[in-house]
Amino acid sequence: MANQEKPALTEERKQFYEKIDKEHLAPLWTVLSDLVTPEPTSACVPHLWHYEPLRRYLLESGGLITAKEAERRVLVLENPGMRGTSKITTSLYAGLQLVLPGEIAPAHRHTQSALRFVLEGANAHTTVDGEKTNMNFGDFVITPPMAWHDHGNQSEDPMVWLDGLDIPMVSFYDASFAEAFEQDAQPLSKGVGDSPARYGANMLPVDFAAKGLASPIFNYPYERSRESLDVMKRQEEWDPCHGLKLRYINPVDGGFAMPTIGTYLQLLPKGFSTAPYRSTDATVYVVTEGAGKTTVDGQEFNWGPKDIFVVPSWKWSTHVVSEEAVLFSFSDRAAQQKLGFWREDRQNN
Template identity: 65%
Template sequence: MSLTEKPQSSPEREAYYEKIARQDYSALWNVLSGIITPTPKSECVPHLWEFAPARELLMEAGELITAKEAERRVLILENPGMRGQSRITTSLYAGLQLVLPGEVAPAHRHSQSALRFVMDGGGACTAVNGERTIMQEGDFVITPPWAWHDHGNESDRPMIWMDGLDIPMLSFFDASFAEGLGEDMQAITTPTGDALARYGANMLPVDFEKQGLASPLFNYPYARTREALETMRRRDEWDPCHGLKMRYVNPVDGGWAMPTIAPFVQLLPKGFKTAGYRSTDATVFSVIEGTGRTTIGDTTFHWKPKDIFVMPSWHKVVHEADEDAVLFSYSDRVAQQKLGIWREQRDAD
């Protein structure tokens, strides 16, 4: 008997297993090697979604159903190893949302945390708890749990962004709640830019009291992010496994920007090849700038701007940049760290 092998079978044992099954029992020794594994075991597999064909499919959907009728006109990025489960990793969801000029995705709220990463277009808006923000390509936008939110597009271009949510995580805990506002758009009670001014300048109101676990700064503009990366690259402090990798933080306490989802951005300079790396947090990547390739286990993906790919848990990953490249990514690392189960291996073979 070991953690990797099942005990041998016999007629007497099989009869016993049938007997206990009728009373809603099962034998741990028959399943132990499958539920407590020496290394992570998952149905999640590496995969890449090219943006160009995804955009064509979204635009076709735009001719079939309105944003209001659909509630959210989204194509789910289903991991090929978990089809029909609305998952891109074991614990996370990803989708591509389209809002056409003049459309509104109606106001609702839910217990799931959500991020928006703007892929294509600019000038559309999202409103969160009474404040509207204008979104541009590369912006990272947060919808905290149970926050009213709606999306509108007053620009003259279609707007596409990636949605990242912790839907599978909340489903596992049976903790999903949702409701609609009954109106297309919520009332705007706060001037645009208020959150950025109030929380995004290394200051807080003197009488600030923390509410919830998500960052009160809900739009992280890409222009600021890119400037920070360029400033950091002058120090030439390249991490061998990540290039220059930063995490989005909550300005209130310096912790993660979201309670269950960990968002990152990283810069890989031209010609840079990372050392092998693996970690327990399966990760979704979106290419902002540049071209290159990523090898995940035995699979190599060639990527370009706006492509999306996924790295399963505990798979060795190596990135190579053909030109300066910037990658946005998100994982469940923050949740794993809070539970004390996150693990990494640098210079992985």
């Protein structure tokens, strides 16, 4: 924009604005510099949540309300710059969910795409459209739009995972639908392991026809993803800004695993310092392993295992690693790239 200065408010102009206001009109020239900005502007701010206090509060909530009563017993991670909006970034929602031993989080479905990243526990499960999968630490699990899903914990320990959804995006388009299943747990129609066998071995059924935009694989086990990082790090091919960063994909077309949310897993070796980087997709990070420090526009955040932090859109960030680290992250890059919005900027060393 050539002119970012708002025109002066004269008495004559003021009277004109008041007159057209009665007809539900407004002059563009008074707001143009706020609507079309030279760079991204956002209420989203960088922030870090340490896992241990979150865990204490989450377990305390377990004594206050059941999973059935709450439908989803979740503590929402609200960005400090957008309190009261249930947003962690402008376009994304995040929360920590607790399912205690013997509980079922009742079956429902909704327009919103959802991801689960398991932080604590083992051998609990989620069922998606009639297929059950066990959930273990570090697993990335997808619930596609309008897929029936319920969660259960048949283990002896609490199960905790991070939920990430595109709730703000769907709300922006006024496109939200949701409904409950008639039973707490949906009936099973497929065997355990059906999806990875059918779609996860670089093969597809001969008559395969996609039913939606999400990946037909809905559980990406951490053990397998971590092994990929270990094999690749032997090549010592480190990206200056990302270390070694992989994208979870849809095996059908090689695109993002989710239609609106991009998901990633990256490894940063001990002593590695990344070059400054910024992009238009505000990103939520989960520390899966290791320790280090992230600086966002001059603010430093020291993190360790299971901590969660957010880097807003178009803010310079760097990571400095004191112990070899694995970071899971998600952002709205999948949607931005489809719409032609996404942009990045690097200061490679």
